[in-house]
Amino acid sequence: MNKIGLMFKHEFIQAIKKTGYIVLTLAIPVLALIIIGVVQLFSTLFEPAVNELTRVGYVDQVGIFNEYPDQELIQFIPYHSEKNANAALVEGEIDEFFLIPADFSSTVSIQRYTMARELETPVVKKYAISSFLIKNLLKDEVPPGIIDTVLSPIDMSVIRLDQDGSVADSQSNIGNIIIPGVYAFLLSMALMFGNNSLISGLGEEKESRLIEVLTSSVSVSQMLIGKVLALGAAGLLQVVLWLISAPLILDLASSTFGGLLANIQIPPNFMVFGVVYFVLGYLLFAVLSVMIGGIVSTAADGHNLSMFYIMAGYIPLWTFGAFIAIPEHPIWVVLSIFPITAPTMTMLRMGVSVIPGWQLVASLGVLILSIAIGQFMSVKIFRTFMLMYGKRPRAREIFQVLKTS
Amino acid sequence: MAAVEVKHLFKSYADVMAVDDLTFNVEKGEILGLIGPNGAGKSSSIKMILDFMKPDTGSVRIFGEPMNEALKDRIGYLPEERGLYKRLTAVELILYLASLKGMDRKTAEERANGLLDKVGMLENKHKKNKEMSKGMGQLIQFVVTVVHDPDLIILDEPFSGLDPIRTASVQEIISGLREQGKTVILSTHQMNKVEELCDSVLMINKGKTVLYGDISTSRAKFRKHSVRIEAEGSWSHIPGVIEIRPHNGFVELMLEPDVTSQDVLDNVRAQGVSINRFEVTTPSLNEIFLELAGTNYE
Numbered sequence: 001m002n003k004i005g006l007m008f009k010h011e012f013i014q015a016i017k018k019t020g021y022i023v024l025t026l027a028i029p030v031l032a033l034i035i036i037g038v039v040q041l042f043s044t045l046f047e048p049a050v051n052e053l054t055r056v057g058y059v060d061q062v063g064i065f066n067e068y069p070d071q072e073l074i075q076f077i078p079y080h081s082e083k084n085a086n087a088a089l090v091e092g093e094i095d096e097f098f099l100i101p102a103d104f105s106s107t108v109s110i111q112r113y114t115m116a117r118e119l120e121t122p123v124v125k126k127y128a129i130s131s132f133l134i135k136n137l138l139k140d141e142v143p144p145g146i147i148d149t150v151l152s153p154i155d156m157s158v159i160r161l162d163q164d165g166s167v168a169d170s171q172s173n174i175g176n177i178i179i180p181g182v183y184a185f186l187l188s189m190a191l192m193f194g195n196n197s198l199i200s201g202l203g204e205e206k207e208s209r210l211i212e213v214l215t216s217s218v219s220v221s222q223m224l225i226g227k228v229l230a231l232g233a234a235g236l237l238q239v240v241l242w243l244i245s246a247p248l249i250l251d252l253a254s255s256t257f258g259g260l261l262a263n264i265q266i267p268p269n270f271m272v273f274g275v276v277y278f279v280l281g282y283l284l285f286a287v288l289s290v291m292i293g294g295i296v297s298t299a300a301d302g303h304n305l306s307m308f309y310i311m312a313g314y315i316p317l318w319t320f321g322a323f324i325a326i327p328e329h330p331i332w333v334v335l336s337i338f339p340i341t342a343p344t345m346t347m348l349r350m351g352v353s354v355i356p357g358w359q360l361v362a363s364l365g366v367l368i369l370s371i372a373i374g375q376f377m378s379v380k381i382f383r384t385f386m387l388m389y390g391k392r393p394r395a396r397e398i399f400q401v402l403k404t405s
Numbered sequence: 406m407a408a409v410e411v412k413h414l415f416k417s418y419a420d421v422m423a424v425d426d427l428t429f430n431v432e433k434g435e436i437l438g439l440i441g442p443n444g445a446g447k448s449s450s451i452k453m454i455l456d457f458m459k460p461d462t463g464s465v466r467i468f469g470e471p472m473n474e475a476l477k478d479r480i481g482y483l484p485e486e487r488g489l490y491k492r493l494t495a496v497e498l499i500l501y502l503a504s505l506k507g508m509d510r511k512t513a514e515e516r517a518n519g520l521l522d523k524v525g526m527l528e529n530k531h532k533k534n535k536e537m538s539k540g541m542g543q544l545i546q547f548v549v550t551v552v553h554d555p556d557l558i559i560l561d562e563p564f565s566g567l568d569p570i571r572t573a574s575v576q577e578i579i580s581g582l583r584e585q586g587k588t589v590i591l592s593t594h595q596m597n598k599v600e601e602l603c604d605s606v607l608m609i610n611k612g613k614t615v616l617y618g619d620i621s622t623s624r625a626k627f628r629k630h631s632v633r634i635e636a637e638g639s640w641s642h643i644p645g646v647i648e649i650r651p652h653n654g655f656v657e658l659m660l661e662p663d664v665t666s667q668d669v670l671d672n673v674r675a676q677g678v679s680i681n682r683f684e685v686t687t688p689s690l691n692e693i694f695l696e697l698a699g700t701n702y703e
Contacts, residue, residue, distance in 0.1 A: 006504050014492070208488020213549065215507040216455055216482040219474055 003218045007226025008233070015197055015234040024039035024193050025238050028186060029245040036252050056125070057085045057097030062104050065136040071128040089113065093300040098129065168354070177324065180351030183274055188317055190238055190278070191285045191343075192310055194231050198289040199306055201227070203299025211386055220383045228286040228375065270350055273360075280367050281343035285313070287374035288373060294382030295398065309340055316344040327352040337362050339370040406469045408433045408588035409454065414463035416449050416612075423449040424460070425612035431590060431605075433556075436583050438599030438606040438620075439592040440690070442698045446612040447592050448485065451559055454590075455482060465600055467557060477509040481555035485562045485592070487546045491535035495526065495545045498534060499552055506553035513552060520548045524574045539566050547575055551582070558582060561592045576602060596691040606690065607698060615697045620690070627688045627696070631659045632666045634673065635682035643672050657686060 014022060054074045058065065059082050069076045077094060079085035085097040091327055096114035104110065110129075112121060130343040131151055138147050160168045265340055289302075296302040316323070316335060323332060327349070335345040336355070342363045349355050355363075381398060407480060416424040431437045438686045441447050453460045455473035467476050490498055496517060503513035521527040524544045534542060541565045551558060560579070564572050566650040579602055582589055599606055599620070606623055608616035616623055635655040643649075645664035650657040660669060666685050673680065688696070 003505060006501075010501055014490075017492075179598045204488075204490070209484045210488060210490065211481060212455075212457065212484045213456060213487075213502065213546075214478060214505070216479055217502065 001253065002277045003222045004226045004229075007218065007223055008230045009077045009202070011227050011230030012233050014201070015194075016229055016237065018197060020193055020197065021234065023237070024189060025241055028242055029249055032249045033252065036249070054125075055094045056129070057094040059085050059097065059099045061102040062100055065100060067139055068132055068135040069229065070363065070372050071131050072124075074125065074128040076132055086113070100133070152330055177348070177351040179270065180324065180348045181320065183270075184316055184320075184348050186239075186242065187278055187281060187344050187347070188314055190235055191281055192315055194235055194282050195285045195306055195310060196303060197225060197234075198231055198286055199293050199296075199302035200299045202290065202293030203296065203302050206293070206296075206386065207298060215386070220386070221379050224290050224375070224379055224382060228283060231289075232279050234288045236275070236279050239278045243271070270347070273350065274347060276364070277343035277347055277367075280364070283371045284339055284343075284367060284374065285309075287371055287378045290378040291374070291381050294378065311338045313344070315341050316348055320348070323348060326350075333359055337366055339367045340369050407431060407466075408435070408468060409437075409590065410464075410466040410469075411450070411454065412464050414450065414453060414465070415461045416458075417461055418455060422612050424453070424609075427463070427609065427612070427614060429607050429614070429617055431508075433588050434580070434583060434586045435591040435605060436603045438603035438690075439590055439609075440594070440596065440599060440606060440694060441609040441615075445609045445698075446691050447609060448561065449482075449612075450609070451482075451561060451592060453588070455480070455559065478539050478553070479556045481506075481550040481553065483546055483550040483558075483560045483563055485541065485565075489534035489542050489545060491539075492533065494531050494533050495521070496530040498545065499549050502549045504578055505553045506555070508553045510530035516546060516552050516554065520552060520578070523578060523638060524548065524571060538567060540571060543567055544571060544575070547578075547666070549629040551578065556588070557588045557590075559590045559592075562594070563591070564593065564595055564598060596689065596694055600690050608694065610698050616693065624687050624690065624693065627693045629659075629686045629688065631663070631686040632669055633682070633686050634655050634680060636673070636678045636680045638676070640673065640676045640678055641677070643669065645669055645672060655682065 052073065055077055056074055057077045057079050059079050060066070064380055066078065069078075077088075079088065079097065085094070085099075088094045089097055096112065096116070098110050098112040100110050101107070110133075112129075133149055134151060138150065142150075162168045202211075205214065218226075289306060292302045292306050296305060322329075332345060332349055335341040336349055336359065338345075346355065346360070346363050385398075409429075409431040411427055411429050414424050414427040415422070417568070427446070427450055429437075439447050439450070443479075449458075452458050453463075454465050454467070454472075465472065468479070470476060489495075493501070496514075499517045499521075500510060500513050503517070504510065517530070518527060521530050524547065526541065526544050526548070529537065529541060532541075534545065537545065543563075547560075547563060550560065557574075563575055563579070567575060576598065579589060579591070583604075591599065593599060603620060605619045606616060607614065616626075618626075633652075633655050634657075643658065645661050645668050646658045647661055648659040650659065660666070660668060670680075670683055
């Protein structure tokens, strides 16, 4: 085995044996299982009793609300006066009551009385009361079929079309963004872990001067290529393990989130691009980590300095709300080409639209080029500053080294 | 062909000249003691020999070649400040670093066991490095340095942090390396170790060579015109002696310029003094070091 291979093997084994890596790798499927379990537990505990009837009293001062007393699981019971209704509520005959004043037709205002503490009227009750009022108001005015239409006027569906007017293969809905969103979150977490892991390793080697022993055995290029590839492989293993566990989790989840999961669509080529961007993202962050590792004296210093690009990598997650609201804004194209945000942003965009070919080529091209240039620069920087202990080089010195090289 | 050939090496940092026209050779099978005060340029010289950093001018050749990747397998290096991968066991670390030097696992394991046994660390070979004391860690690093049977070994303060027993073990291994024809550069502040182990000495101060040559010749150069006597009896005046300097258990007699040590011996014996020890004063390396390094020595 050549020296890069030996470095790779050692670094890979050390990376996957780290507690942080194991926890993160296992945490995702375990967390998903826990969420499924908790949701099932709560849904069992708090499932409303079947056919439990809610009794709602009302005082009709208009005199026309005397039909349609049964709305789903709510039964409306008339009272002659507010005093009677109040007494019934106190006696527990009804759960609440509302007053329809004589001027209702002009004010559309009613008063609801309840003993429950609540900030808003529950949607179910609000809908049932509205239906009761509307049906009674319209009963003599329009045919029964029209009343149903008034209560539920539209059932709108959206069909996305391609540029040529044909129905697009991938239709937009909230389910499309779930997998890319989860992916972007996991990738960001994994990149941060990988970055910290590499900086910690380099920091340890610099602090202990093992770096001198290593570079008396292998070239700086061999050492850094071995480290970067090992971290990329650790990232790949992580995503593969998640992908393997995904069918099992989705199967279990389907019974819990059946309706929601029915809407989930995995965009075309998502798996392929997911793996490609995962590995490229890992490699990019690895070369950045090596640069930082080269110029700092301690791991702690390195972690602080790396926060700049780590935080930049999180921009697609921070702006997720804006992205959902305006997914076609040009800023997302820029972020999917900017190398630090490209992996997460591109994968998020895949969830809501078909990315034009040139943008994908630009995104991947810039990313690969950045990794190559970053690797070259990181070797130069590392070689120059690896023996500088106790003080960080100034930006001018770093630029001088890069300029010379 | 010398094992190490250093010619007119210069290295400066900002406005400080760290290494100033350093030239020396280390022959195969020779142990060279590299000494000098702190900041004299020893570490910078070692780092340039190992090609960790480039000299401003000058050249270094190892076994007749400029440093290259293949040569790295023939070199063992023990840095002055050292540490270990904390999560690895001693044997895992040794085998990993030996593999980077091109040694196969089986041979590395056999040699590692032998060396660990010699330094009294065999029973600790499966102990994690984070569980080891500083001295134990030093020994593991020493084993790492020589496990791949290198032809050139560069040791920077190999005895620091070791107790006398372990110091003797390491010293014995270094002596054994010379017998095997290995070349050693030993950088240390422990002058007695240089005198005991080294064939030649290179002393640098402020980046410049102040003493270079084989140990006995170098010491002879600094021989004083005086004798040391350990004797019983008393004397008032010895002809040919300018000054008598008492020391702990002996006296040093400073001689007139044209008087020989034989003349003084005769004069002392003539006074009826019983002599237990008589020697021409030859300064130790430590004394030479202090004299040459002067006030710069910390």
